Amino acid sequence: MAENLSSPDNVELHLPSVLGYEKIARRAAEAVAEQMDFAPERIEDLKTAVAEACMNAIEHGNNENRAIHVTVQMLIMPDKLEVRVADVGHHTMPDQLPPPGSGDMRGWGMFFIQNLVDEMQITRLPDGGNEVRMTLYLAPQSEESEADGSDSQPSPTETSPTAVLPVETKPSTVLPVEEKPSAVLPREEKPSAVLPVEAKPSAILPAEEKPSAVLPAEVKPMAILPAEEKPSAVLSAEVKPAAIQPAGSHPSAPEQRSASSSVEVQSPQES
Amino acid sequence: MAKEVVHRLNGNIGFMDFPRDVTAQTRETAYNAYNTLARAKVKTVGFNFESSDYLNSAGIGLVISLVEDAIQSGRTVYAYGLSAHYRKLFSMVGLTERITLVTNEAEMIEKCDQP
Structure with missing residues (x-):
């Protein structure tokens, strides 16, 4: 890490681990990125990435315990913005991220982060927490992008293959009455995007009303696109070799503290 | 500011008006609508x-x-009112291959009226 980190400006937030507070970080990131003159579309990318990282930290890392804070650091450097989102690590990030929408992680969110920022790195902190680092560069990083005359701030998604993703699997606590009972297929039995109608179990509704029911998200077996196109959504070591640090390797800690400003966002119950 | 998904009917076309924040908390009212x-x-x-x-x-x-x-x-789905960023996210997850993105409701109705 020999880049110019000697004295980056540091904006730091401490968010209660309650869903909704990620929007505070989103707005703060927007303000910082605007100040750095990022292109509007890149700011939108950053906002989504920061919000998703915070949601992961709130929900999984901190188990939505409002007494525990998610720390968001925004390190402002001449050529880039680095945002670090840290939790206390109640849920340890796996060494390899699961496919979007699978398992108990917010796979969709990690997929968006991966594809919206220039660099993403997940680190296990010495105290057991997780830290997601997201970097956006002000200028193109590859010679290719300069050579082919692309815009000065290309969005990562412009070169990313279209993703093919299974559906968010987060269960809802309250399900509508009309929802069909589970029609869960094991992941390996998901051959296509859409189950044929006859494969759908009839449920509460009379047959003629079958189409009206919505499968609850947690039983959703289908992906949007055919299975053979899925691999692009999987975050593999080959795609992002530096994305995940093995346990015990902590390339850095929050070492930049100069010119920092700290904002504490307290939940109503704490004040 | 509404936090619920509201449904409307216009002939054989149904509309779902999504709220400002579309999150996990939107799930129940979206299903109901x-x-x-x-x-x-x-x-x-x-x-x-x-x-x-x-x-x-x-x-x-x-x-x-x-x-x-x-x-x-067997239903056809349109979506409108999305910013360029969310259009991009919809494309990233493959939604744009399943639904038709239009600019607004008038354009959607116009497309529906076409044979």
Whole structure:
């Protein structure tokens, strides 16, 4: 890490681990990125990435315990913005991220982060927490992008293959009455995007009303696109070799503290 | 500011007006709205995001689940009111291959009227 980190400006937030507070970080990131003159579309990318990282930290890392804070650091450097989102690590990030929408992680969110920022790195902190680092560069990083005359701030998604993703699997606590009972297929039995109608179990509704029911998200077996196109959504070591640090390797800690400003966002119950 | 998904009917077209924040908390009212439209046997559904300025991953997952059911049920889905950024996210997850993105409700109705 020999880049110019000697004295980056540091904006730091401490968010209660309650869903909704990620929007505070989103707005703060927007303000910082605007100040750095990022292109509007890149700011939108950053906002989504920061919000998703915070949601992961709130929900999984901190188990939505409002007494525990998610720390968001925004390190402002001449050529880039680095945002670090840290939790206390109640849920340890796996060494390899699961496919979007699978398992108990917010796979969709990690997929968006991966594809919206220039660099993403997940680190296990010495105290057991997780830290997601997201970097956006002000200028193109590859010679290719300069050579082919692309815009000065290309969005990562412009070169990313279209993703093919299974559906968010987060269960809802309250399900509508009309929802069909589970029609869960094991992941390996998901051959296509859409189950044929006859494969759908009839449920509460009379047959003629079958189409009206919505499968609850947690039983959703289908992906949007055919299975053979899925691999692009999987975050593999080959795609992002530096994305995940093995346990015990902590390339850095929050070492930049100069010119920092700290904002504490307290939940109503704490004040 | 409304936090619920509201449904409307216009002939054989159903509309779902999404709130400002489309998140996991939107799930129940979205299902209710969709199921109401489905019971009315609409063949076309329009997702109106004109009031929405924050869709997180759970919210997009919710949209996907609704779209999947609609397609399985033989319905056509349109979406409008999305910013360029959320259009991009919809494309990233493959939604744009399943639904038709239009600018606004008028354009959607115009497309529906075409033979």
